[in-house]
Amino acid sequence: MRPVSPLLKSTLEYGPLLAFFAVFMLLRDQTVAVAGRQMSGIVFATLVFVPLLVASTLAMWALTRRLSAMQVMTLVLVVVFGGLSVWLNDxxxxxxxxxxxxxxxxxxxxxxxxxxxxxxxxxxxxxxxxxxxxxxxxxxxxxxxxxxxxxxxxxxxxxxxxxxxxxxxxxxxxxxxxxxxxxxxxxxxxxxxxxxxxxxxxx
Structure with missing residues (x-):
């Protein structure tokens, strides 16, 4: 496994989650229009979080050429359940x-x-x-x-x-x-x- 600086590793691991929190706090009491659909703040934050997690996981793989089974399973479940929340607006x-x-x-x-x-x-x-x-x-x-x-x-x-x-x-x-x-x-x-x-x- 290639070495990755602790700061970069922490950014890739926790950055998407902190972005989710920030977007939610910014829009928690608002409705956001996306492609003609009205979304609550938490659903829009989910829409932001899922691709960020995909990108950060791919970046980690590109840097280390290794992903743990837990990282892969977490990514799959985030895409599935996050995708359902965005698709069904729930x-x-x-x-x-x-x-x-x-x-x-x-x-x-x-x-x-x-x-x-x-x-x-x-x-x-x-x-x-x-x-x-x-x-x-x-x-x-x-x-x-x-x-x-x-x-x-x-x-x-x-x-x-x-x-x-x-x-x-x-x-x-x-x-x-x-x-x-x-x-x-x-x-x-x-x-x-x-x-x-x-x-x-x-x-």
């Missing part, structure tokens, strides 16, 4: 997209546990070298996290305003992911590759 499909992504990831991790395969390690192994047992524990915890995030997304978009959901999607979900990995710092230390890590209770 934001509910796009709001369900995070739920579908998290449930898909949880299902894949659950299958990897049943098959005793280290699929998570094949994705994150370069960044987080762990022993086999560490990967298994992390896979179980991530499976639970993804199920919880799917449930949280459903609860927020079904009970809260568009503005609350957009803020939750843009900032809440990424922050929860970061907090999860911070909370598992002990696991990374205990099961670090090359460390026998026999002491109980460190994770």
């Amino acid at each position: 934001p509910r499909f796009f709001k369900m997209k995070p739920t579908m992504i998290y449930l898909l990831f949880a299902a894949l991790l659950g299958i990897s546990l049943m098959l005793r395969r280290n699929w998570l390690g094949s994705v994150l192994g370069d960044a987080v070298p762990l022993q086999a047992q560490g990967w298994r524990v992390l896979t179980m915890r991530l499976t639970g996290l993804f199920i919880a995030l799917a449930a949280a997304n459903e609860a927020v978009w079904r009970t809260q305003s568009d503005g609350v959901w957009v803020s939750f999607k843009t900032f809440g979900l990424p922050v929860l992911m970061v907090l999860f990995f911070v909370a598992n710092a002990g696991l990374f230390s205990r099961y670090a590759a090359g460390d026998s890590g026999t002491g109980p209770g460190r994770d």
Whole structure:
């Protein structure tokens, strides 16, 4: 994989999402006419977000010649659910997209546990070298996290305003992911590759 500067990598990964948030906040109380169709601010923001994500993903592939399975699956679901929201002028499909992504990831991790395969390690192994047992524990915890995030997304978009959901999607979900990995710092230390890590209770 070709090296990419951290700033460029972060821009490609989070730029489309921040653009979605900015467009929504600018047009949240307005109706936008596109090709003779009236769209709400959130649907128009989705229309902006989908091609930006496609472009950023293609740019990442062009720079690194590599995309993870999660990146590809996320892109496909964004195009499908975002496209449905724009085509049908209904934001509910796009709001369900995070739920579908998290449930898909949880299902894949659950299958990897049943098959005793280290699929998570094949994705994150370069960044987080762990022993086999560490990967298994992390896979179980991530499976639970993804199920919880799917449930949280459903609860927020079904009970809260568009503005609350957009803020939750843009900032809440990424922050929860970061907090999860911070909370598992002990696991990374205990099961670090090359460390026998026999002491109980460190994770």
